[in-house]
Amino acid sequence: MAEQREMKEKNPWHRPVIICITVFIAMGVITLVAMAVVQNKPLHQKYKYGIVLDAGSSHTSVYIYEWPAEKENNTGMVRQTHACNVKGKGISSYAWNISYAGMSLRECMEEAKEKIPVWRHPETPVYLGATAGMRLLRMFNAAVSDQVLSSVERFLQTYPFLYQGARIISGQEEGAYGWITVNYLNGNFRKALTTMGALDLGGASTQITFVSKQEVESEENSMLFRLYGNDYHVYTHSFLCYGKDQALKLALAKQLQTGESQLRDPCFHPGYIEQKSLASSPCVPETRPHDSERTFTHTGTGNASLCQEVVKRIFNFTHCPWGRCSFNGVFQPPVEGQFGAFSAFYFVMNFLNLTSDSLEQSKLKMDHYCSTPWAEIKQRYPSVKQKYLAEYCFSGTYILTLLENGYNFTSENWKDIQFIKKIGDSDAGWTLGYMLNLTNMIPAEAPDEPPLPHGGYVAIMVLFSLFIFILFLLAYKLFGRPVCNANKQII
Secondary structure, three states: EEEEEEEEHHHHHHHHHHHHHHHHHHHHHHHHHHHHHHHOOOOOOOOEEEEEEEEEOOOOEEEEEEEEEEOOOOOOOOOOEEEEOOOOOOOOHOOOOOOOHHHHOOHHHHHHHOOHHHHHHHOOEEEEOOOHHHHHHHOOHHHHHHHHHHHHHHHHOOOOOOOEEEOOOHHHHHHHHHHHHHHHHHOOOOOOOOOOEEEEOOOEEEEEEEEEEOOOOOOHEEEEEEEEOEEEEEEEEEEOOHHHHHHHHHHHHHHOOOOOOEOOOOOOOOOOOEEOOOEEEEOOOOOOOOOOOEEEEEEEOOOHHHHHHHHHHHOOOOOOOOEEEEOOOOOOOOOOOOEEEEEHHHHHHHHOHHHHHHHHHHHHHHHHHHOOHHHHHHHHOOOOOOHHHHHHHHHHHHHHHHHHHHOOOOOOHHHHHEHHHHHHHEOOOOHHHHHHHHHHOOOOOOOOOOOOOHHHHHHHHHHHHHHHHHHHHHHHHHHOOOHHHHHOOOO
């Protein structure tokens, strides 16, 4: 009896000890879980940067891109953080004042210095891609185009960034990089979704790019990309001289073939009258019978239907050496799928409020707009520079004609065209695709991914820890009672 009483006196401390041990084990598990959560918590992002200059025919734009430094190869991570439009015309306009071609970029490049952290300057790549304006200048005078690029190159090298070169990109590259940009920003590559076609319109050229299910008969219009483990057979073509500015010159030249000094133009508003000269361009052959008579009186008559007939004259729809063509004998398979139309496609159609209308509605609105007197148009848009304001009737009609008669969109698939300026924070255009390609930011093969996302991993760890804790409680309840029989003899 004395031994039993002694045992009862000693037994009570066993239960608190077991409880304490269990609590400590549980606390240890919880601590491990907390450490795992903290360890896997996203850290403060450190960014890298890239600069791309789009040296177009009408102007130059400077774009700054950023991406998390530790996730350089994940799609959707690169985004545009700043855009600056260089004042004045494109670098090709400095052909006769070459030293100012580079200097014209100063204001925007100074902005880039301020926007990008100083410690990132030495590793920030700078790329300049010149497009159709410089392609035309190279056709006209290759030596001068080289001098313009050299002027730009010398200027950019004065900045503390990692200069990566200035070059004239081909029309095919321009179209392909625009297609990459649109689909990258929409996340189509990483998710292996159906891609979107790209329609680009500048001042001197226009591009169409899309994935076709049909065979691309012309090798020069075919490109193959392998992105994130998927192959994309892309049709692309760039029409030099068919940007909206050069197309206007072509249309004026066609109408001036008679040699008359008076031009009654249905593509300009009634009441519009200006003395003009048809500037020389590689796109416009000498059509005037007398070179000295360069000037003419440009009078608007404002008729969109007649304007469309004028526009059609700059296309050649009669010759096609392939199974099917767009225009000028260029192969094109039938358009299919969704398309993003950007650059001048967006700016013109947005100004005319035609971005969401059907083809028929757009034509009706253009009829009304073009027939509006010039005086009323100027009063309605007092802040728009008159040179650009006067050309919207032609530009809108040209876009409708190019898309319908040139690229063969119909009333049925017109709704598949989305006129876009930005996707998220980034401008739609070729510059992002250009940088992604040169920096190898889009891998050919799909990157390896962890078996579980961060949230799923944390949730499983928490549930598993709770499960262990419950097991400890059950173990204590079942086996935590003092066992004394085996020790009786010792006591």
